[in-house]
Amino acid sequence: MRIQDLPFPDPGVPDTRSGARFLWWLGRHQLGGQLKALAWGLLHFASVSALPFCVGLAVQAVLDRSGARLALMGGLLALLCAGNALGDTLLHRAAVTNWVTTATRVQQLLARKATELGSVLTRRVAAGEVVTVSTGDVEKISWFVEAVSRCTAALVTVVLVCIALVVHQPALGAVVAAGLPLLAVTVLPLLPHAARRADVQRAKAGRATELASDTVAGLRVLRGIGGEQLFLDRYRRASQEVRQAAVHSARMWSLIAAIQVLLPGLLLLAVVWYGVHLARTDRITVGQLVTVYSSVMLLTYPLRHVQEIAMAYSFSRPSAQRAARVLSLRRATVPTAQHGEGHGAPAGPHPRTPGPDGQGAGTEDGGPADGGRTPRPARPGPSGGPPSPSDDPPALSDGPAGLSSGNRLPADVPVPSGDLHDPATGLHVPAGRLTAVVCGDPDAAGRLAERLGGHSGEPGPSVLLGGVPLDALPLDVARTAVLVQDKEPVLLSGSLRELLDVPASGGVTVRAALAAAQCDDVLAALARGTPGTVDPMDARITERGRSLSGGQRQRLALARSIVTDPEVLVLDEPTSAVDSHTEARIAKALRDLRTGRTTVVFTSSPLLLDRADRVVLVHDDTVVAVGAHRDLMRTEARYRSVVTRETGEAADRADRTQRGTDTGRTRAPHGTAAGEALKEMEGTA
Template sequence: MGAGGPSGRDVLGRAVKGQWRDVALGSALGAGHQAGEALVPVIIGLVVDRAVSRGDGGQLLLWTGALAVAYLILSFSFRFGARAGERASEAAAHGLRTDLVGRILDPAGGADDGQLPGALTTLATEDARRVGAVNMALVLAVSALTALLAGAVFLLRISVPLGLVVLLGTPLLIWLGHLLSKPLERRSEAEQERAAHASGIAADLVAGLRVLKGIGAETAAVARYRGTSRDSLTATLRATRAQAWQKGVVLALTGTFIALVALVGGRLAARGEISLGELVSAVGLALFLLGPLSELSWLNSEFAQGRASASRIAAVLAAPPAVPAGTGRPAGPESATTATGGPGTATEGVPGTRAQGHVRLRGVHYGTLAGVDLDAAPGEVVGVVAPDPADATALLRCLGRRGDPDSGSAELDGVELTALHPADVRAAILVAEHDADLFEGTLADNVSAAASPTADIAAAMAASGADEVAASLPHGARTAVTERGRSLSGGQRQRVALARALAADPPVLVLHDPATAVDAVTEARIAAGIRDIRRERTTILVTTSPVLLAVTDRVVLVEGGRVSATAAHTELVRGRTDYRTAVLS
């Protein structure tokens, strides 16, 4: 989205406009409720003047019935108005969560750069909730303003001075409340940022708990989280103090205002300018107005928090894509994906003519790569040895189109990847990362999650050694796998992830160190399995494993960001010391 993306005000506006029917309904019913509330002290005053002071039983029954009707109307108005407001809030929050997830998962990427997973979770939960709550706040604001207007009208009918006090004092109180909410808005944004960062650190530490224990780094990890958590607590306390100060000052101003109304009404009654019933109504209205005025104070803080959260959400939605969408289509009469929403959108998984799978890199400069050439034809298994992990990472990013070359070209079947939509690229080229995650569900569900319609799941599990994993589990392939596969060992997770990649059966499969956590016998079986199951498909193995490299057709050695040699694995072992050092040491 970049510079043309939404601002915080846009996000807030969309959240309200998208639910305008429920907001309007809730506001109308809320206004009816508050008008009924304002009518109650007026009716009580009429009971005093027309029934109690005259001893008229008929009038007493009449106005008591009117009071019951008023309570009935305001009760049902509140019930259904609150329901409409809450529905608008929840629907808006759900829409924002959907937008955030869609942007984060967009094939063009860019939204999660520099963001910890926990921070994104906070955005999609607490921040989305706060923005959605603005709809309910609007309903309550209309209700409160209606209450103030109704109270002022009734007071004007009782006494013009009383009505003028309310009409002139209310806007002043609202303006002061708005000014007092500004520090809260700033501190609320800082509070959410710190809380999101703390959540991200916590999620990161939990994910790497086994590694931390293995290297004895628990103390350092705890100290890091304690410092982050302390910063979050400090920001929260600052925001809470700002909120308490704002509410306290507004409440004091509101109390002073109500006391002024009561004082003016009492003096008018003492001079005989209003009746006893009218004084009762005036005092009752003054006490009633304390509620909507206090509510406006609370609503100012809700709006402030909503604006702060909307700005944070807008920053993610407006994040520039990591790579341009591309307007071309893969070679062939049909693409691997079908565009559904105009330029820049695609729906993955729609079958079409498969790409042939001819991958070619020419003079690619990207990251640490400095002019890499690579050619992988359909049916080939090509190994890539990159002693510098940064070179391997840069190559994987280019092949998966998570980044475009600064210069040079990366092509699929003669079409530059930069000309294609990222979804089309990833439908044809699957980059299976070394640290791929598993998901909650059964082992079979994980393997078949991205399987092609023609995939042989059993063959994929056998080729990856995942069949042995299933055989060792109590319920076989139906055994439940916990979040991120933590119920499995490292080697078991690696084999299941490899089975998932093989079951996807893409035209081009790029595997990064797929067998580092298994024993030598299993690794040899996996190497043979990959070679066998990937017949007629393009396979690129980015690894330093001699067992895997032995089944490749040829190996490309990348040193210092450049290709220094290309030959069969056995030739490179015999002829190059640097290669032997990289793969045999």
């Protein structure tokens, strides 16, 4: 695998039974790169280690006044230097390729797992640990996998040089052969202690990162309660703990580094002292002494690589263990054949889709006769009647020249249906109905919309779809079942045809979706902006739809969501940038087109609220009222203040009035903080 070929089309299925098995799996999946690095490493280290023999023979040739041998050694030295340069260059290239390849594979695996788990990931693994795994741990894992081939080449070279020294000069060669293994294993007992200290440092750093992310996420709340200093002190203490752990870890690594310098020096002194003694007694020649001395000096270079693999494994093993733990996470899947309507009652081997009245529709045995595909109810046209080609703008095309059939949802995907229930807020959305949700806080509306789609990483119970936790559904089923359109949806550049070419059930045509979203003027604007365009579907959309107004972008995004035709469609302020006349038409068309499907609209627009089957008022992340729009306008002061957009003292007065009504039924004790705050509010009122 070359770097220019990355990323991988498929990173594979990792072995996550342990950290060591995960490292072995990574090494096996880039065996070609490892063999290349091993070959170039052998050339590099062999060239470096052979230099002392040539130098020693050249010195002896000078002493013997042999010009032929001196010329031969000079030629060999030039050849070894060329081999050293070539091997070093290509070894570095192969090593970097192996490092990048491993890092990319691990990052792709982690990204795929994060996509698969969604918000489940941060519920099972701390955010700080996720950050640590995806950054520092990836580097350490890649370091070990890349170092295996280099260190293997270095180890082979050290063994061969020791054998050559014993053959060339047995007396000194035996000293070197006995001393080098001791140098290699001396630091090994210290590595587990160093690795444990490094793990403590990483754990403390992860906790500090998690604390920092929590503080930033809740900064607005902290400012509201005056808790910035409290959390600042906590982070300062956590940061100091990380610093102390880093110093504690650095002391051990500095000791290891000192030993790696000291012991080779002592071996070199021993070799020189013993070699001089042998030379003075004429037991070895000067050239042999130079050869052994130079070999000991140069062998410290490959020997460091042998020690590096032990260090790399000590660091990478816990990192690989953490990565394997994250990659081994699975969604707690529930067989979709058991999904029923209502609150999760079994409905036979296949799910049943609610009809326009909210009741299940399907074959008698619970499944349709077309191989398990959930039947979809007939769709009315944009005008409320049966679908008819006359209801669609004739200029558009969505037949063979329209959207690609590859983006149709597979027929064998059993999509669950049923009520949507959020245990955290008490929000209950009946199946097959249009429910509007009113929140006084726009940020709270966005958070609740994310929860309903399973995209929120906040801790707490999962949203239930038909009585089944959304987190427990297979990812493809969950994505098919619930679609959330954000308050500020993004339009990607390209043609209108490409924008609307999304995975869909096929139950809603592009024409019907565009008509329901009232996109006639948007089509005209796109056609004018793309000269020579015959079919508006071929009109170009600029980056993020900058050439369109906010309302036009909003309506195109709404059309994209409608054409997807999910079982549950969640819309967060879908018409906030649209004029009232267009908004009224969208409200009617949306209700007609989504008949038989569950639709949740977060809005404070009276035009949309009046079209909803039921309206839910959420205050302080809790459902406080449910009813029809006009009934709530008469009976709920807080609802009326949000819908009529009262501000300042009027809104505060409505909130206090409603609180007084609520607490008249369930009153907080005056001795508590809540009671004191209530008494203060009552006195103000």
